[in-house]
Amino acid sequence: MKSILLDYELLLGSASPRRHELLYLMNLPYRVVKLHVDESYPPELVRQEIPEYLSRKKALAYFKNLHPNEILITADTIVWHKDHPLEKPRKREEAIEMLRELSCQWHQVYTGVTLSHPKLQTTFSVCTDVFFEQLNDEEIEFYVDDYKPFDKAGSYGMQEWLGIVKVREIKGSYTNVVGLPTAEVYKNLKQFIALIRNLKDEEAE
Template identity: 35%
Template sequence: MHRSDPMIVLASASPRRRALLAQIGVRYRTVAVNVEERRSLEEAPQDYVARVAADKSRAGLDVCGDGLPVLGADTEVVLDDEVFGKPADFEHARTMLRRLSGRSHRVLSAVSLRHAQRHWLALSESNVAFRDLTDGEIEAYWASGEPVDKAGAYAIQGRGSLFIRRLEGSFSGVMGLPLFETAALLAEVGIASCVLLGAELYSP
């Protein structure tokens, strides 16, 4: 395999997931998938996140065929058993951030890998504690543009880190792709992190 050839297919348009795969030296190509992300009434948050991740990898496989391994992922913020998706507008973001203010919440991040008619799934759970937020901070944060496409209306890797008092769990999982779990799944298909192998990082 030529160094620039992809090892896997990433069924996601997320720049955060692309950056995290590049961080550990995994070569990939991306495909856009259209998966409905709607939680059913009786579905537990962890079941919902796992299902969406599995739906994404299945959709990616349908597009690409059974050649390269296909990776799908989903990350959600959960407070009081309610799943917080991406904010629809400023009012939605403000409501979410006000509810997260001064409290701890869960971040669930599921990873699904499909290859050669086999399927592997892993789930990462982290706990994030926010400090108290003022309305002025919330308004300024929205104006920065960062919360627009983020679950729970914040980005741990960006300015949203200023809100986080404590993290228990996976930083990369809260960011969108838990690398420990992802590496374990990729090992199932014989793919090791190029970082651990001492190889040069590849960034598409």
């Protein structure tokens, strides 16, 4: 699968260990670049508009450094429930309240991904529906205190204890909930590289 990256170096603009692991499992060589981005967004944005906007904002923070042989992946994930986003909790009480809100409820997880090259950029998003079993206070407090999900949208990690024992059903991509919709990334990356090569061939004519 590494052959799809012939002549190109893949960069991952993310500090998320989950995204690092997923990209590694895709068997694609990559290099991590550090980004410093204010993750605020216009208040009128909803659902997939939020992570799409933030993935482009992250790409913009590094765009001027991109070389012609580099492709940058940036991504952002949000949890959406009942017409509002559940972002990363700032403190223990906020995390507990978020998980109480998600108990016995369907919610949506949106990940926006931007692929960037000096001559081309594309953004796409994926949605997964997730349903939690009933979460009692003892389970919620155990999870928050032991796993400290303060770097996770919605206050939980799908691959951690709460996701393993309390998620009853998902509709859509599992890896999207973890932080990167790998099947869609793979498909879009191949298409993106083909477009770059076509542009290169047209310029050479």
